[in-house]
Amino acid sequence: MRERSLWTLSIASTGVIVVLLGVHMTLMHLMGGEPLEWGSVVQRMRSVLFATTYVLLLGAALYHGLYGFRNILLELNPGATLRRATNAVLLAGGLGLFVFGTWAAVASLGTGATFGG
Amino acid sequence: MTARTHPNRLGLRGWIGGRNAGFERWLYLLHRISGLGLLAYFVMHIFVTSARALGPESWVQAMAAVSGPVFEIGEYLVFAAFAFHAVNGIRLHFVELGFLIGRPIEPIYPYATSVGRQRWLSMTVLAVAFVIVVFGGYSFFIAG
Numbered sequence: 001m002r003e004r005s006l007w008t009l010s011i012a013s014t015g016v017i018v019v020l021l022g023v024h025m026t027l028m029h030l031m032g033g034e035p036l037e038w039g040s041v042v043q044r045m046r047s048v049l050f051a052t053t054y055v056l057l058l059g060a061a062l063y064h065g066l067y068g069f070r071n072i073l074l075e076l077n078p079g080a081t082l083r084r085a086t087n088a089v090l091l092a093g094g095l096g097l098f099v100f101g102t103w104a105a106v107a108s109l110g111t112g113a114t115f116g117g
Numbered sequence: 118m119t120a121r122t123h124p125n126r127l128g129l130r131g132w133i134g135g136r137n138a139g140f141e142r143w144l145y146l147l148h149r150i151s152g153l154g155l156l157a158y159f160v161m162h163i164f165v166t167s168a169r170a171l172g173p174e175s176w177v178q179a180m181a182a183v184s185g186p187v188f189e190i191g192e193y194l195v196f197a198a199f200a201f202h203a204v205n206g207i208r209l210h211f212v213e214l215g216f217l218i219g220r221p222i223e224p225i226y227p228y229a230t231s232v233g234r235q236r237w238l239s240m241t242v243l244a245v246a247f248v249i250v251v252f253g254g255y256s257f258f259i260a261g
Contacts, residue, residue, distance in 0.1 A: 011210065011213070014206060014210070018203075036180055038173045038176055038177065041169050041176060045169060058163070061159055062159075065152070065155065065156040065159060066156070068149075068152050068156070069152075069153065069156060072132070072149060072153070075125045075131065075132065076125065076128060076129070076131075076132075077125060097160065097163055100163065100164075100167065101163045101167065103167075103170070104163075104166070104167035104169065104170045107170035108169050108170045111169065111170050111171070111172060115172065115173060
């Protein structure tokens with residue numbers, strides 16, 4: 001039951017990724033200017049829409065990617081202890097990356113306001 | 118998913134494929150390899166782009182660290198991996214949900230295998246991914 005829920009969530013995350021990656025790329029390339037120049041970066045950093053979709057995409061993509069990685073590792077049929085360790089390491093790593101990415105998005109709102117004038 | 122009913126008894130070789138691996142099995146392997154590549158890129162992307170929170174100097178330094186022909190080719194490989202992974206992922210969703218693979222039929226000799234009835238879908242995936250990768254290559258390296 002638990003595995004089925006995780007699998008269903010992984011399928012659902014693909015839909016979220018498709019939509020939000022589309023939004024992400026649109027905001028990156030259609031907001032004017034060269035996407036990687038600091039001026040364009042500041043413009044995006046000040047956007048709450050960009051920060052919100054970034055955090056949601058971050059969560060969905062991390063879940064989808066790490067869940068897939070977990071399946072590859074668990075396919076080797078590790079013992080119960082190693083299985084729990086794998087789950088714990090991937091969960092901790094995923095949460096750590098999510099917190100770090102979210103911090104960057106939220107802190108960027110302030111940085112964008114500072115440098116954007 | 119847990120492998121409770123069909124355990125992988127081949128170990129690491131089971132990742133690559135068993136004997137007589139079919140065409141879909143190679144797509145499966147390619148899906149995994151492209152997925153792992155995308156995951157590695159994604160983690161790097163999180164760290165590199167977080168430099169924006171520290172100001173313009175950090176951003177310029179981070180962008181300088183990931184510029185050059187090696188990273189440009191790497192970026193294209195990420196694009197190619199994404200194109201294949203996304204299109205093949207759509208196929209996997211269809212198969213998972215029972216779409217585009219025909220109705221169940223009675224097993225009457227000569228047997229029509231479900232794999233044979235899905236082959237056109239697999240070939241379509243490869244064709245669409247190929248077109249996207251070629252078009253992307255043109256956009257990356259020629260059109261600029």
